[in-house]
Amino acid sequence: MPTSPRKSSTKNNSNDTELVQAIQSGRIDLYQELVSRYERKLYNFGLRMCRNASDAEDLVQDTFLNVFKYLKGFRHEAKFKNWLYKIAASACIKKRRRLKYAPDQTLSLEDFLPGDEAEVAREIPRWTTIPLDQLLNEELAEVLSDTIHTLPEKYRIVAILRDVEGFSTAETAKILDITPANVKVRLHRARLFLRDKLKNYFEHDHNYPST
Amino acid sequence: MITTTHPHNARCLDLFKKLSEYIDQELDAATCRQIEQHVKNCPPCQACLETLKTTAGLCHRIEEAPVPTGLSDRLKKMINELTV
Ligand SMILES: [Zn+2]
Numbered sequence: 001m002p003t004s005p006r007k008s009s010t011k012n013n014s015n016d017t018e019l020v021q022a023i024q025s026g027r028i029d030l031y032q033e034l035v036s037r038y039e040r041k042l043y044n045f046g047l048r049m050c051r052n053a054s055d056a057e058d059l060v061q062d063t064f065l066n067v068f069k070y071l072k073g074f075r076h077e078a079k080f081k082n083w084l085y086k087i088a089a090s091a092c093i094k095k096r097r098r099l100k101y102a103p104d105q106t107l108s109l110e111d112f113l114p115g116d117e118a119e120v121a122r123e124i125p126r127w128t129t130i131p132l133d134q135l136l137n138e139e140l141a142e143v144l145s146d147t148i149h150t151l152p153e154k155y156r157i158v159a160i161l162r163d164v165e166g167f168s169t170a171e172t173a174k175i176l177d178i179t180p181a182n183v184k185v186r187l188h189r190a191r192l193f194l195r196d197k198l199k200n201y202f203e204h205d206h207n208y209p210s211t
Numbered sequence: 212m213i214t215t216t217h218p219h220n221a222r223c224l225d226l227f228k229k230l231s232e233y234i235d236q237e238l239d240a241a242t243c244r245q246i247e248q249h250v251k252n253c254p255p256c257q258a259c260l261e262t263l264k265t266t267a268g269l270c271h272r273i274e275e276a277p278v279p280t281g282l283s284d285r286l287k288k289m290i291n292e293l294t295v
């Protein structure tokens with residue numbers, strides 16, 4: 001059986017519900033506590049989605065401003081956290097449209113078909129046999145972060161929500177207003193893209209730590 | 212079966228599309244078994260699966276940066292103004 005790379009995302013939800021309901025019923029002095037709970041998560045989401053720290057800071061501020069504005073209408077049909085990310089994600093996407101970037105590049109599955117020499121090698125690459133915590137040193141973390149930034153946005157946002165933040169396929173679909181099938185397709189291509197860059201890194205630029 | 216022409220093997224291609232769903236445990240038991248059976252005898256597909264799994268696992272372990280104090284201060288100020 002495969003091991004799922006999911007984080008538990010239900011831990012804080014019951015606490016959130018109480019806190020949000022209190023704010024909704026008039027305890028706006030508690031809003032700071034809600035912000036403190038999520039500022040770090042949102043800032044890091046912003047750092048991965050935006051190109052720089054100041055855009056990430058703006059994203060956090062805009063998101064908490066909108067959350068405050070619309071909190072009264074939040075009906076607890078979704079977890080608060082998911083609703084928060086929906087607001088943050090739509091702020092990212094809108095911002096990008098305003099800047100009139102070139103349309104998102106499409107990653108096709110054919111680009112990633114295994115077939116080059118290294119892939120056809122009869123051995124399991126060594127980097128997949130090292131425990132993840134040991135493998136992920138500072139240098140690799142930077143390579144991975146940089147690579148996530150080079151993903152076209154529609155793939156990047158799915159990779160971040162699914163693999164970095166740990167939302168499920170269904171949750172990600174709701175946050176982004178796309179189908180679960182679409183989430184799966186984008187995630188697979190995003191992972192293949194990242195995987196190719198990591199493969200390159202391990203084959204060419206990397207010295208394994210002596211064990 | 213010997214997969215000497217790996218990229219052109221229809222079986223490999225078919226399973227290749229499903230590897231992320233396999234990693235995420237989103238496939239039915241029968242498809243999982245097919246993949247496990249195939250991968251056992253097809254080292255390139257096994258390498259593909261393992262590298263993909265490691266990639267997803269690494270993403271999940273990226274550490275979070277702390278919030279800059281400037282941002283925390285900005286947020287506090289904004290909230291003070293909002294909640295007066
Ligand atoms: Zn195969």
